[in-house]
Amino acid sequence: MNAATGKVAVTAGLRGASWNAQRMATPYTMRPHALATADGQKVLGFLFSRGGERNAAFLMHPREMVVTHYMVPDVLDAGWACWVQGPRSVGNDLRLEHEIALHDVAAGMQRLRELDFAQIAMIGNSGGAGLLSFYNQQALLAPEQRLARTPGGRPTGLATASMPAPDAMVLLSPHPGQGVLLMNGLDPSVSDENDALSVETSLDPFDPANGFRRPPESSSYAPDFIERYRAAQRERCARIDAHARELLARRNAARARLKSEPNRQDKRIASHAPIFTVWRTDADLRCWDTSLDPSDRLVGSLWGADPAVSNLGSVGFGRVVTPESWLSTWSGLSSNASLANCAPAIEQPALLIEYTGDNCVFPSDVDRIYADLRSSRKQRHRVRGNHHGMALSAEEPPGQIEAGRLVQAWLNEVAPG
Numbered sequence: 001m002n003a004a005t006g007k008v009a010v011t012a013g014l015r016g017a018s019w020n021a022q023r024m025a026t027p028y029t030m031r032p033h034a035l036a037t038a039d040g041q042k043v044l045g046f047l048f049s050r051g052g053e054r055n056a057a058f059l060m061h062p063r064e065m066v067v068t069h070y071m072v073p074d075v076l077d078a079g080w081a082c083w084v085q086g087p088r089s090v091g092n093d094l095r096l097e098h099e100i101a102l103h104d105v106a107a108g109m110q111r112l113r114e115l116d117f118a119q120i121a122m123i124g125n126s127g128g129a130g131l132l133s134f135y136n137q138q139a140l141l142a143p144e145q146r147l148a149r150t151p152g153g154r155p156t157g158l159a160t161a162s163m164p165a166p167d168a169m170v171l172l173s174p175h176p177g178q179g180v181l182l183m184n185g186l187d188p189s190v191s192d193e194n195d196a197l198s199v200e201t202s203l204d205p206f207d208p209a210n211g212f213r214r215p216p217e218s219s220s221y222a223p224d225f226i227e228r229y230r231a232a233q234r235e236r237c238a239r240i241d242a243h244a245r246e247l248l249a250r251r252n253a254a255r256a257r258l259k260s261e262p263n264r265q266d267k268r269i270a271s272h273a274p275i276f277t278v279w280r281t282d283a284d285l286r287c288w289d290t291s292l293d294p295s296d297r298l299v300g301s302l303w304g305a306d307p308a309v310s311n312l313g314s315v316g317f318g319r320v321v322t323p324e325s326w327l328s329t330w331s332g333l334s335s336n337a338s339l340a341n342c343a344p345a346i347e348q349p350a351l352l353i354e355y356t357g358d359n360c361v362f363p364s365d366v367d368r369i370y371a372d373l374r375s376s377r378k379q380r381h382r383v384r385g386n387h388h389g390m391a392l393s394a395e396e397p398p399g400q401i402e403a404g405r406l407v408q409a410w411l412n413e414v415a416p417g
Helices: 072-077 098-114 127-139 178-185 223-258 264-271 323-330 339-345 363-372 399-414
Strands: 029-036 042-049 055-059 081-085 119-125 168-172 350-355 378-383
Touching: 029 098, 042 072, 042 098, 055 072, 055 098, 072 081, 072 399, 081 098, 098 119, 098 127, 098 323, 119 127, 119 399, 127 168, 127 178, 127 339, 168 399, 178 223, 178 323, 223 264, 223 323, 339 363, 350 363, 350 399, 363 378, 378 399
Parallel strands: 055 081, 055 119, 119 168, 168 350, 350 378
Antiparallel strands: 029 042, 042 081
């Protein structure tokens, strides 16, 4: 809750992440590019330009088509072209593997190099920060040193892919990676993964006996509860990891047996692509107790202020997954695409912008990310706004405006358009 207004968080999904149409009043062109990835998939990229730009910014989210992202007009106003890359898994958590998504990034980067832009700056917003930081880490490695397999065992093909490296990096409201984000939000009071309503009451974050208060009042969790809770979150993540690996091992064993003793049952197991549901993934204690990791944020999560909807509802991060997508994207223990893993590889000029009322990215997260950046030319700025840079009250302007000014100034400092 905001003490001055008594309001609670009401943002959800990517609402508010699109540009203001008035900002795009100056004539521009938007040209779609059909691309073939190195692993044989088809994806789209979109190049925004006003003509004559020497440099380009690269925007992408791993599972959202951010073609109307609010930063596009600011990039154009800086005198840069703006490339928005479309992922192959639009709006789909089910099959998203970050190692495979790197091929989508690479296809767009390769096209920008072919278009002869002098400098390319990546802009990683929210979940895009983890993906593009992961890409940068792998692109800077010798091909033979890149990851050969996903956490689920799938060959990545990265050793033979062309992966042009960016010249600069912008991290805009970056959370610490989708796996870490989800692990911080896992409800560890789930006592049976096959029963969405099962509850271990001693770990229930929404039980008043454990400190929960209904929004707009902030909850108040005791230190010993917080310690037990966070340990239990890791334990639940580890159990789901084990379940995912067991499903993959069963299939792989059946495939191995088929090579010597073909039989109908093993053929069925070997052909099956299992999926499973992960319930109750919106339970980060910091969303409900604003005294933890304090900031300007309102009570509630990115999905809203009613945990009965966001934690128990059908829509949520990582709700329906394959074993491969869970391990690669949503596991805080197994995913390679965390900022803790990838930020130390960012040696290029780097700009980090955090929103002070963010319900998804917390101050300690940003402190860690900024400390991990290896770049000797790095900047950090704090801007009032929620996760998408929307205003925290009706009396103030959206944070997107100030964030856009900072990006424009920084782009022209790195490489004047």
